[in-house]
Amino acid sequence: NAGVMQNPRHLVRRRGQEARLRCSPMKGHSHVYWYRQLPEEGLKFMVYLQKENIIDESGMPKERFSAEFPKEGPSILRIQQVVRGDSAAYFCASEQGSGNTEAFFGQGTRLTVV
Amino acid sequence: GNSVTQMEGPVTLSEEAFLTINCTYTATGYPSLFWYVQYPGEGLQLLLKATKADDKGSNKGFEATYRKETTSFHLEKGSVQVSDSAVYFCALSDRPGSARQLTFGSGTQLTVLP
Numbered sequence: 001n002a003g004v005m006q007n008p009r010h011l012v013r014r015r016g017q018e019a020r021l022r023c024s025p026m027k028g029h030s031h032v033y034w035y036r037q038l039p040e041e042g043l044k045f046m047v048y049l050q051k052e053n054i055i056d057e058s059g060m061p062k063e064r065f066s067a068e069f070p071k072e073g074p075s076i077l078r079i080q081q082v083v084r085g086d087s088a089a090y091f092c093a094s095e096q097g098s099g100n101t102e103a104f105f106g107q108g109t110r111l112t113v114v
Numbered sequence: 115g116n117s118v119t120q121m122e123g124p125v126t127l128s129e130e131a132f133l134t135i136n137c138t139y140t141a142t143g144y145p146s147l148f149w150y151v152q153y154p155g156e157g158l159q160l161l162l163k164a165t166k167a168d169d170k171g172s173n174k175g176f177e178a179t180y181r182k183e184t185t186s187f188h189l190e191k192g193s194v195q196v197s198d199s200a201v202y203f204c205a206l207s208d209r210p211g212s213a214r215q216l217t218f219g220s221g222t223q224l225t226v227l228p
Contacts, residue, residue, distance in 0.1 A: 004157060033214065042118065042203065042218035043158075056215065091158065095214065103214065105150075105158035 004094050005074075006106035013082050013113050021077040021109045025094030032075045033103065034067060037089040049075060082113045116141045120204050120219030127194055127226050135189040135222050137178075137204035145206040147171075147180050147187040148216065152201045161189075161202070194226045 005024040013019050025032050030051050035043040048056040049069035060067070064082075069075040079086055089110045093103040121136040139145065146165045150158040162171030167182035178189045187204060204219040 006157075031214070035216075035218075040220065042120075042205075042220040043216070045215050045217070048215060093158075102160050103216070107155065107157045 004092055004104050004106035006090075006092050006109050008109060009107060011109055011111045013111065015083055015113055016081050019079040019082050019086070019111055019113075021079075021090050021092075021111070022074045023077070023092030023094075023106060024074040025092075026096075026104055029094035029096050029104075031095040031097065032069050033093045033095070034075075034077050035091045035093065037091065037108075039088070043091060046077075079111075082111075084113050087111055087113045116145070116206060116208060116217040118204050118206055118217055118219040120222055122220075122222070124223040124225060127224070129196055129226055129228055130193045131226075133189070133191040133194045133198075133224070135202055135204075135224070137187045137189065137219060139185050139187065139204075139206050139217075141185075141206055141208055141217075143208055144182075145208045147178070148205040148207070149176070149178055149187070149189050150203040150205060150218075152203065152221075154200070158203065194224075196226045196228050199224055199226045 007022050032049045034046040037043045046059040047067045052071050064080045066078045089108045091108045093105045095103045117140045119138050148163045149161040151161045152158045162173040164171040164180035170179045176191045178187050201221045201223050203221045205216040207216050
């Protein structure tokens with residue numbers, strides 16, 4: 001059973017371009033979370049999704065950021081018109097369901113905006 | 115809001131030394147507390163957790179006790195090994211029994227020298 005898979009591991013984008021980060025949860029997991037880690041800071045919650053639904057996006061910046069978790073395929077975190085301040089490590093975690101379960105994290109995608 | 119304050123790193127120890135990484139938190143109610151570990155090139159892994167006051171989480175020789183009176187969850191190990199070199203994150207969740215929407219500390223880099 002493969003773990004949470006994120007790709008790419010490293011992504012370089014020029015200012016103004018779009019960044020698309022992908023996360024494939026563990027098999028059987030229907031809950032996905034995205035976290036962002038800015039340099040010298042802890043991980044910060046961004047968004048919580050279930051299949052085809054955004055449950056909580058209270059940690060998402062209001063503009064340029066969006067996330068989806070379609071019925072088929074990976075969850076996508078999309079950042080439009082990237083700026084240097086978007087440079088960070090983005091982690092995805094998946095969980096089997098609600099209640100007393102463990103969240104498993106991917107290796108992260110390190111985004112660098114130049 | 116919730117917050118987690120962790121001992122700043124980096125921490126460098128010799129093999130077999132005693133380890134303490136301090137963690138204090140601010141939260142309303144009765145959060146669940148976690149320690150995650152990130153080995154080089156890997157995602158975060160749950161190391162141990164405690165869900166109520168005075169609970170002790172333990173795993174791989176690491177221990178942490180949920181102290182409500184001091185709002186602390188310090189990580190300890192009696193004798194560290196080179197293989198323990200990693201980044202350690204303290205985290206909390208205010209949803210009982212759940213690892214969702216975690217609030218993380220900034221992480222502590224541990225290096226163990228042979």
